Amino acid sequence: MKPGIHPTYHEINIVMTDGTTYKTRSCMGKAGDTLRLDIDPKSHPAWTGVQRMMDTGGQVAKFNKRFAGLGVKS
Numbered sequence: 001m002k003p004g005i006h007p008t009y010h011e012i013n014i015v016m017t018d019g020t021t022y023k024t025r026s027c028m029g030k031a032g033d034t035l036r037l038d039i040d041p042k043s044h045p046a047w048t049g050v051q052r053m054m055d056t057g058g059q060v061a062k063f064n065k066r067f068a069g070l071g072v073k074s
Contacts, residue, residue, distance in 0.1 A: 009026070009027055010025065010027075010031035011023050011024070011031060011032070012026045012029060012031070012033045012034070012035055013033070013035070014034075014037065015034060016037055016040045017038065017039070017040050017043045018043070
């Protein structure tokens, strides 16, 4: 390898969403830095298989109100 062109590879701390920590090696930051995860395999629906309907800003309610009468014939 050519000297001086590669990033430093050092140990950092990872903090999961539930508070558990572990050490790994990375090129991120400096040696000893901490990376706090917002999403991890213990909490993300892609890994857990549990889906939640999140109504952020009333988007679902707005959709239901807008298309409430669509397809209903009497």
